[in-house]
Amino acid sequence: MHEQILTDRQRIFGDDDPDTLTSRNNLAGAYESAGRLDQAVTLYEQNLTDCERVLGNDHPDTLTSRNNLAYAYQAAGRLDQAITLYEQNLTDCERVLAKDHPDTLTSRNNLAYAYRAAGRLDQAITLYEQTLTDRQRVLGDDHPDTLTSRNNLEAARRTKDV
Incomplete structure (x- = not known):
């Protein structure tokens, strides 16, 4: 279902629409929940890059995307990468929020x-x-x-x- 929603939003609104970014994040979360960590990490990485480019580093959705990628890294056993992102995210959250x-x-x-x-x-x-x-x-x-x-x-x- 999430795959179809993402496909439809990309077709209708384009890759950079905030709702498309949200759908990509949701699909990555579904992959993560299903234990498909490699696919989840790849989508979360793409989504973070796009959120930073489209919404900016300080947008709440970008902060959420960074946190989600860090969590996926941690779930995949990539603790050093997770900690680096979590540290960056905490610094940014304290400054922005x-x-x-x-x-x-x-x-x-x-x-x-x-x-x-x-x-x-x-x-x-x-x-x-x-x-x-x-x-x-x-x-x-x-x-x-x-x-x-x-x-x-x-x-x-x-x-x-x-």
């Missing part, structure tokens, strides 16, 4: 997750602590994202203690 924006907090959490996956536990724990503190302040103690942060921090601490 502000340090307390929910998307920035998600970006920080994602970078911490990649650090943890790479065995960089001290860096992961520091970011998880910061993210938890900020989510408690911005979203409240009972928000699902705050609870996720609490869980992630404790999991990283347990991993370090092992």
Whole structure:
């Protein structure tokens, strides 16, 4: 279904239309969910390049595209590439959206997750602590994202203690 939607949007609106970019991102996500990581990474890479060219580096859709590619890199075991993109994305989110924006907090959490996956536990724990503190302040103690942060921090601490 996603393949047909992308094909139709390309035909009707062209490759550079924002809705076409969204469809390409969605198809990459479907590939990723299906375990077709090579295809997902290729589409995410193309989509990020196109988003940067068409929308600019600071557009929210570009930030989302960069995050999605980083996640796909991580899923494919390409942690160094994932961490580089997550670090860039966090810097850009803080500059464009502000340090307390929910998307920035998600970006920080994602970078911490990649650090943890790479065995960089001290860096992961520091970011998880910061993210938890900020989510408690911005979203409240009972928000699902705050609870996720609490869980992630404790999991990283347990991993370090092992």
